[in-house]
Amino acid sequence: MLKARVEEPVAGYGRRIAFNNRYAAVVGTGVFINEIPDGHVLRFSIVSRLAEKGMVMTTTAFTGTGEIQLAIVNCGREIVNVIDGETMAHVWLEKSEEFTWGV
DSSP states (O other): OEEOBOOSOBTTTBSEEEEOTTOEEEEEEEEEESOOOTTEEEEEEEOHHHHTTTEEEOOOEEOSSEEEEEEEEEOSSSOEEEETTOEEEEEEEEEOOOOOOOO
C-alpha cells in the first residue's frame, strides 16, 4: 500500500491536501524505485475509502525510476482531505506482454 507524503504544512490545514470538487494534485509517496525488472510494470488502484468519495487516480502504471507520485482528482461533490501518512493506493508488480496487432 502506498501512503501520502505531504511534507509542507498548509496554513490552517496542517499536513494534508484538501481536494475540492474537480481539484487535481500530484501526491508524493516517499517510495523511491531504483529499478523495475525488464518486462514488468508497477500498477496502482485507489483505496476504496477515497474511491467511494469520488476520488479518481489518473496514474495507473509506473515504469521508471525515482519517487512514485500519484496524480489524483476529486470527481465527487464533497471536499476530501488526504492526510500525511494516509493510505492512498494499492500497488503490485505486473508482468507486461508485448504484442503486435494485425488486421
